[in-house]
Amino acid sequence: MIGLFHTSSSKCSKVITETYSTSFASAIRLLHRDLRAPICHIYGFVRLADEIVDTFHEHDKATLLAEFKTETFNAIKRGISLNPILESFQLTVNEYKIGHDLIHAFFKSMEMDLSRSTYDRNGYDEYIYGSAEVVGLMCLQVFCEGKRELYETLVAPARALGSAFQKVNFLRDIRADHMDLSRTYFPAVDLSNFTECDKREIETQIRAEFHEAYRGIIHLPLKARFGVYVAYKYYLSLFNKITRIKPARMMEERIRIPDYYKVMILLRAGIKNKLNLITPQAVGQAHK
Secondary structure, three states: OHHHHHHHHHHHHHHHHHHHOHHHHHHHOOOOHHHHHHHHHHHHHHHHHHHHHHOOOOOOHHHHHHHHHHHHHHHHHHOOOOOHHHHHHHHHHHHHOOOHHHHHHHHHHHHHHHHOOEOOHHHHHHHHHHHHHHHHHHHHHHHHOOOHHHHHHHHHHHHHHHHHHHHHHHHHOHHHHHHOOOOEOOOOOOHHHOOHHHHHHHHHHHHHHHHHHHHHHOOOOHHHHHHHHHHHHHHHHHHHHHHOOOHHHHOOOOOOOOHHHHHHHHHHHHHHHHOOOOOHHHHHHOOO
């Protein structure tokens, strides 16, 4: 009967994923069926922690996060949890031997969200690593399915992709973070006077990370490559739209990609995949 509990827990993680991120859910559906559930397990776990620090304003966030952290490591150690999201997450952590150091780094960044509103360069880099890069590394361990040598060769691109995604999120959500949560993630940037120069400097960093990430995507196992490529294209399209928008407008509205354009991205990516253009031999096609 334990199988029923595992199945139900996995479905809960899938519901969390599909409810909170239609873009990621769409990309996950393009992974090989063997990979879809464990990636949803990771996303569901990450999403719950993020909700604690970003949404539960009428509750004691620090206590909730500390309890969630304790419950997470207890679940991993015991191999069981009554929390269905943690149950599915511990199954994935234990099956794919996801490093506990990555989980600790993730929680450290979540804790930083509770205590810090501005960041210097070192704090910014540490936050990006724990909140985004380690999530990419958790997913990479699933994608590599125990192939340690392959994992090691793809660590840098996976970190770059996670960092690029997070920084694009920062730009997309810059108004809400500043106005609603009183957070400024970008070091040495005054959001009350967000300039074109500030924006271009951030965009230069992100563009370089997208380039590094693509060099890793094309070397991913086939079971993972297409789904990750589509997620990459979603975020690259959002980034390209952001680069064309003035800083003042970004402080007034949340920038997004319309659903019809996401469908176009998927169709174009599908054509490239059919034509075998998402390969190491097609590096020149990276941003087309």
